[in-house]
Amino acid sequence: MSNEPIRNLNNGMSDINSTKKFSFTKLLIDNNTYIILLILIIVSSLLSSTFLTPINIRNIALQQAGPVLVAIGMLFVILTGGIDLSVGSLMAVGASVSSLLIKDLGMNFILAILIAMVVGLIFGLFTGILVSYGNFQGFVASLATMTIASGVAFVLTNGTPVILPAGTLDNIVDKKFFFPIIIIAALLIILFTLIQRYTGWGRIVIAIGSNPTAVQLAGIQTKRYIMSTYAVSGLLAALAGVFIAARSATGSATIGTGQELDAIAACVIGGASLAGGKGFVIKAVAGALILGLIGNIMNLMAVPSYPQDIIKGFIIIAAVFLQIFTSKSEKAV
């Protein structure tokens, strides 16, 4: 309790200086997600000599481009106080649709990607309409969409992986073109960070999660905004599915299984509140990277995959504990 005096100062509401004063505790609290990431990177590089090699870093970036986008989409839904369980299945839909269009119809791969994204958007809109206008809870509506989308992916692919011809989707993971998916993911991260910070949409989405009644009484049509977050989430999930299909040159209905939970975990590790109204794009991205790095380092250390899940679960608990602990002291400071 060494910061007792600071606490008293802030209780006097008109204290202007305290907000400008440099506080090390506050710095730690504000950046706890990044600190976890940094610690993880340091520990990983000590544990494995291959961790910080360019090849491994590139692998991580290629691997995580998809999950990061899914986490961003999930974040906006979570900000409104909702949840989107359909993202994993929508990754499968995105992968299946784009692969089939390329393989069976010989479609240009860029057009195929765009169509896959539109399909994801439509699925997301469907969930959003159920939530906004059907008064479904997000959990239930997206559970239904998740089941439907998964079924659609299996029907489309007949349950067999679609092997993609060379010179199509593999272009977006090609070194020659400087790994387009990394660039696309980076641009989207920047775009959504700016959207969250500088647009009315970004602000209203957070506001809805804080107090939907107040926002509605302020003359804002909350339903449209809530619906739109599911649409964004669906679109990003489909694109993420394409990324994963591109990396393995295979579209399959099993891509993205369990990814919805990783995306939720990423948001939570990034400090988002499942009650809504709190969370940042960059922190959710950091959360996704934390999960990705944990998987990566355990692979490098040759930990078998089942124990990996156990360890991952405990690391999530630890990260969330840290969030709870620091957000408590945030109130006190």
Next chain:
Amino acid sequence: MQNDCVVEMMNISKNFGGVKALQDVMLKVKKGEIHALIGENGAGKSTLMKILAGAYQKDKGQIIIDGQEVKITSPKSAMDLGVSVIYQEFMLAPDLTVAENIFIDNLVNHGMFLNWKDLRARAKEQLSKLGFGDIDPDVKVGTLSVARQQIVEICKCLARKSKVIVFDEPTAVLTFSEIKKLFSIIRQLKEDGVSIIYISHRLEELFELSDNITVLKDGKYIDTVPTASITKEELVAKMVGRQIMQLFPERQAKIGDEILRVEHLHVGDMVTDVSFSVRSGEVVGFSGLVGAGRTEAMRAIFGADKKDSGKILYFGKEVNFKSPKQAIKNGFGFLPEDRKAQGLLLEQSIRVNATLASMRKIKKFDIIGHKKEKDYVKQLLSSISTKYGSIEDNANSLSGGNQQKIALAKWLAADCKCIVFDEPTRGVDVGAKTEIYKIINRLAEEGVGIIMISSEMTEIIGMCDRAIVMRQGVVTGEINKSELSENNLIKLAMGV
């Protein structure tokens, strides 16, 4: 000191953030007495009772029950000490039966399993004691009338063998004959040696029922007097304890043309055939008891709820706002009564809150101009002398009064021509009240038509050009400024 006190609360203090809700407050309740606790809204009655009930923790002071100092750390510990509270909002589980509700914290008497027969018999016995043997213990509580739900609440307290029962505004939701019945039950409880703490705004009830009265004002203890030794006027003087006129600043508004006319408005069974009008620069008060349908009428006009029928003329044109968005677009604002639940985004910054209803002003193609917004908010807040650290601080870092000013600022920013203020000073300390009145006056002086819903009669009298009184969904009268008095308001509000 004689020690026939069941409950003694000594020097109780409690702060919420920067607001002193209670300062050195004292309350002594004897065995088998009916002790009334009165004071204006915000005087600290509820806070004191919540401390007694374990819902809040006191900052300072002692609580003595049956001569022993006790620590009340949770509602459970209060119950174990024999203290029960019947809140305005009942703490009943509507989908459970009467019997289950009465014994909710003691369902299993012996062994591991619920003995339904025994439970029913015990419930029946408890209900019969109060003369309500006709309530079926097997019926779901949600299907009972409000008055009967209250009986179930009382049985619940008795089942816990409560020594002290706090009634918080128990008659607000009851009809006249139900009130009579409740009073006879309360007297019977007194006969049985139970102590009653009775909170009510209705002075007549206190004089009819209570043995002693403790008066609180602005979080401070004023006096405890035997009811028989004081007149109504003396009591009011103690409660108010200040010149009303000082609290309400002067207003020089020109009352102009009619802005809003509402004719024969019906909303569900809460609002029946309500008609009124508001002119520019005019402050029209809506008085009445809680649940009189005032808020419901305004919400329907604002487009937050659906109206069943009725005509709304706004600047001479018939309108029918389908959503708050439409209303606000047309310059019709609404400050909701509960700022925590409906007014503010507590976890968001002051800046975000202040511009929530006027975002179109600070954005282009949905891109927010942050610099413009900051300057705008700072200017806005200084014009209504709000105290804050930084506009980036969360709204919940402010005191109640300043929070309310932020909620008001939201509507100032939205350039309204007609605004409804629903209980604008609830839970706000006296100093901040005057400042809120100043803001309302300024708006009126700028020609805004103002509707002020308030359950505080002093506020209606001090602020309004005209008051409309509602009772059970119906307008029971309209009083001009020259004839505004508590007496006239009460008569219309209570239908006597």
